Amino acid sequence: MKIAVIGGTGLIGSQVVRNLTAAGHEAVPHSKSTGVDVLSGQGVDEALAGADVVVNLTNSPTFDEASPAFFQTSMDNLVAAAHRGGVGHFVVLSIVGVDQVPEMAYYRAKTLQEHILATGPVPYSIVRATQFMEFMDDVISWGSDADTVRLPATPIQPIAAADVAAAVAEVATGAPLNGIRDIAGPDVFTLDELGRFTLSRKGDNRTVVTDPTAGLFAVVKGDVLTDKDAHLAPTRYTDWLA
Numbered sequence: 001m002k003i004a005v006i007g008g009t010g011l012i013g014s015q016v017v018r019n020l021t022a023a024g025h026e027a028v029p030h031s032k033s034t035g036v037d038v039l040s041g042q043g044v045d046e047a048l049a050g051a052d053v054v055v056n057l058t059n060s061p062t063f064d065e066a067s068p069a070f071f072q073t074s075m076d077n078l079v080a081a082a083h084r085g086g087v088g089h090f091v092v093l094s095i096v097g098v099d100q101v102p103e104m105a106y107y108r109a110k111t112l113q114e115h116i117l118a119t120g121p122v123p124y125s126i127v128r129a130t131q132f133m134e135f136m137d138d139v140i141s142w143g144s145d146a147d148t149v150r151l152p153a154t155p156i157q158p159i160a161a162a163d164v165a166a167a168v169a170e171v172a173t174g175a176p177l178n179g180i181r182d183i184a185g186p187d188v189f190t191l192d193e194l195g196r197f198t199l200s201r202k203g204d205n206r207t208v209v210t211d212p213t214a215g216l217f218a219v220v221k222g223d224v225l226t227d228k229d230a231h232l233a234p235t236r237y238t239d240w241l242a
Helices: 011-022 044-047 067-085 107-117 133-142 162-171 190-203 235-240
Strands: 004-007 026-030 054-055 088-096 124-129 148-151 180-184 207-210
Touching: 004 011, 004 044, 011 026, 011 162, 044 067, 044 133, 054 162, 067 088, 067 107, 088 107, 088 133, 088 162, 107 124, 124 162, 133 148, 133 190, 133 235, 162 180, 190 207, 190 235
Parallel strands: 004 026, 004 054, 054 088, 088 124, 124 180, 148 207
Antiparallel strands: none
C-alpha cells in the first residue's frame, strides 16, 4: 500500500515510516520540512495523492488554549483532502482517557480531533496510547528545582514510543476500525513513584515530593489515564530505562 505519514519525521512518525517500509509498503513521510503545512493546506493534496492510507501524527506546538484551533484547522484540511483524494483509511494517534479530562486544554483539543475524524466522510481508526516513557524527563522537569521534584500521585501506564509506532503501523495496514484501539504499557505506576524510581536509576539525588497540585497531570482525577483492558505492549519501563 501507499501510506502518507503526516508528521512522519517526528518521534513516532519516523519509526512508523521505518516499520511500514520494512513490511514492504510505500510509506512516505511528510512534514513542514518537506513542504506540507497542515494549517495553511499547502502541499496537503499533493501529499495525499494516490495514497491508500493517511496516518496523521502531527501535533500542536503548545498544550494550552491555542491547541484546539490547531487540531480544528489541521483536521479540516486533512480530512477534506483525504476525501477528495479517495483515501480509504485515515489513522490518528490519540491518548487513553483523553475525553475524561476536560479540565486540560490539550486533552479537549485531542478529543476534538477524534470527533472531527469520527464524524467525517473517510473510514478511520483512532489509536489511543498511554503516556510515552520518553516524556518522563519532561514531566519531571515541569515540577523540579535544585533539590526537589514535585509530582502528583496520578496513576499512569507508560508505553515505549517504539511500541506505539508498531501499533500504529499495524492498525494502518489493517481494515479501518471505525472506532478506537487502546494501547498501553504493561505496568501501572503512580507518577510520583515513577519519578522516584527514575531519579534513583539515574543517580539523581533530588527528592520527589508528592504534591497533588503539581504539574500538568494535577487535574487528572482517578485512573482514567490507564486501561487494564488495552492492548498491552511488551516493553516494561524498568527495561526501557536500563
